[in-house]
Amino acid sequence: MDRRELARALSSADSITAPTRSFEPWCVLGVTGSPGVGKSCLVERIVSHWLDCGEKVAILAVDPSSPITGGALLGDRMRMASVDTGEDVFFRSIATRNVPGGLPSRLNRMVDLLVHEGWTKIIIETVGSGQSEIRIVAVADRLLLVEGPGRGDVIQAEKAGVMELADLIVVNKSDLAGADKVADEIRLSLNLSEGESADVLLCSAETGDGISDMVSAIDTLPNARGPSIARARERLLASHQENLISHPQFSDVLKGLSEGRLSIEEALSALHRG
Amino acid sequence: MATPLRIVIAKPGLDGHDRGAKVVARALRDAGHEVIYTGLRRTPEQIVRIAMDEDAQVVGLSSLSGAHGFLFPRVCELLREAGLGDIVVFGGGIIPERDRPALLAAGVSAIFGPGTTSTELVDFLEGLEV
Numbered sequence: 001m002d003r004r005e006l007a008r009a010l011s012s013a014d015s016i017t018a019p020t021r022s023f024e025p026w027c028v029l030g031v032t033g034s035p036g037v038g039k040s041c042l043v044e045r046i047v048s049h050w051l052d053c054g055e056k057v058a059i060l061a062v063d064p065s066s067p068i069t070g071g072a073l074l075g076d077r078m079r080m081a082s083v084d085t086g087e088d089v090f091f092r093s094i095a096t097r098n099v100p101g102g103l104p105s106r107l108n109r110m111v112d113l114l115v116h117e118g119w120t121k122i123i124i125e126t127v128g129s130g131q132s133e134i135r136i137v138a139v140a141d142r143l144l145l146v147e148g149p150g151r152g153d154v155i156q157a158e159k160a161g162v163m164e165l166a167d168l169i170v171v172n173k174s175d176l177a178g179a180d181k182v183a184d185e186i187r188l189s190l191n192l193s194e195g196e197s198a199d200v201l202l203c204s205a206e207t208g209d210g211i212s213d214m215v216s217a218i219d220t221l222p223n224a225r226g227p228s229i230a231r232a233r234e235r236l237l238a239s240h241q242e243n244l245i246s247h248p249q250f251s252d253v254l255k256g257l258s259e260g261r262l263s264i265e266e267a268l269s270a271l272h273r274g
Numbered sequence: 275m276a277t278p279l280r281i282v283i284a285k286p287g288l289d290g291h292d293r294g295a296k297v298v299a300r301a302l303r304d305a306g307h308e309v310i311y312t313g314l315r316r317t318p319e320q321i322v323r324i325a326m327d328e329d330a331q332v333v334g335l336s337s338l339s340g341a342h343g344f345l346f347p348r349v350c351e352l353l354r355e356a357g358l359g360d361i362v363v364f365g366g367g368i369i370p371e372r373d374r375p376a377l378l379a380a381g382v383s384a385i386f387g388p389g390t391t392s393t394e395l396v397d398f399l400e401g402l403e404v
């Protein structure tokens with residue numbers, strides 16, 4: 001499959017026939033974190049590091065679709081100009097198309113295809129809608145949570161959720177004041193939870209400080225720390241929701257519901273038929 | 275909802291003016307399409323590469339600097355060389371009337387200047403057979 005065929009095949013993930021990928025060695029890194037913490041810039045750093053090591057790197061960057069019009073503005077690649085050249089890097093922007101959980105379940109099939117076609121590292125950058133965005137664990141082998149200084153009280157905002165599932169937490173923008181304090185707060189919070197907690201590192205995508213330590217940490221992590229039941233749960237829910245949304249009657253049922261002709265129970269039972 | 279078109283909005287060349295490109299990107303988003311914005315200062319080679327990787331059906335080029343006479347035809351030529359001649363290319367920005375016939379002849383399907391309404395643009399896209 002050449003590059004163009006690959007790009008085309010990724011558009012119709014339903015028709016992908018690539019075998020389910022093997023989970024050894026690990027290859028899928030999920031990158032999540034709130035808007036503005038610097039996920040894209042950090043991803044560009046990781047990509048260039050891996051390219052230097054001879055990896056073939058594919059990036060799948062997810063941005064939200066409008067719930068009103070279905071349209072989307074996909075702007076992640078404008079922050080990563082270096083992915084626009086070179087045969088060993090592939091970048092694809094993906095709209096959520098309003099799948100709940102912010103992560104299309106076709107991502108699993110896209111990853112299978114990319115692995116089958118010889119891409120050795122795959123980075124999935126999530127929308128970045130916050131702590132509830134845990135669906136990424138249904139796809140990623142390792143999960144990197146990006147934080148940053150100056151975002152208010154981190155700990156209050158992130159009591160539970162993605163922080164518990166992250167394999168590594170990195171506080172970006174370490175060149176700005178307050179980053180080390182944020183890192184300390186996160187460490188303190190994690191120390192209070194039971195079990196082994198993720199490491200918290202500092203780095204700056206802007207200056208490059210701490211980047212190589214972060215990449216080594218990612219490379220040497222044990223596989224996904226998140227409990228396997230949580231991963232299975234997200235997979236099941238993702239797939240179930242995709243089925244609901246792709247049901248031929250979905251739009252009609254939605255209309256009926258919004259006009260008050262159907263109750264939630266009736267809507268659900270209509271979508272479970274056929 | 276119909277499957278959205280995938281549209282790359284690109285800024286070839288060296289000018290740093292992308293207000294127009296961003297307004298167009300936003301209008302196409304609001305019309306229900308998936309718009310990939312390249313950011314400033316991309317080469318024709320990079321734009322073709324982006325259109326390929328993103329599996330776009332349409333590429334919109336925006337230029338203010340006056341280099342459209344080279345850049346727009348070059349993108350069309352490289353798209354054809356890459357086997358992507360079926361991608362529809364449209365242009366916008368400050369493109370003098372006298373320059374337009376050459377661009378259209380080189381493979382640009384339409385040119386939209388200042389004053390274009392978003393409805394005109396959306397109607398153009400909806401009329402495409404892609």
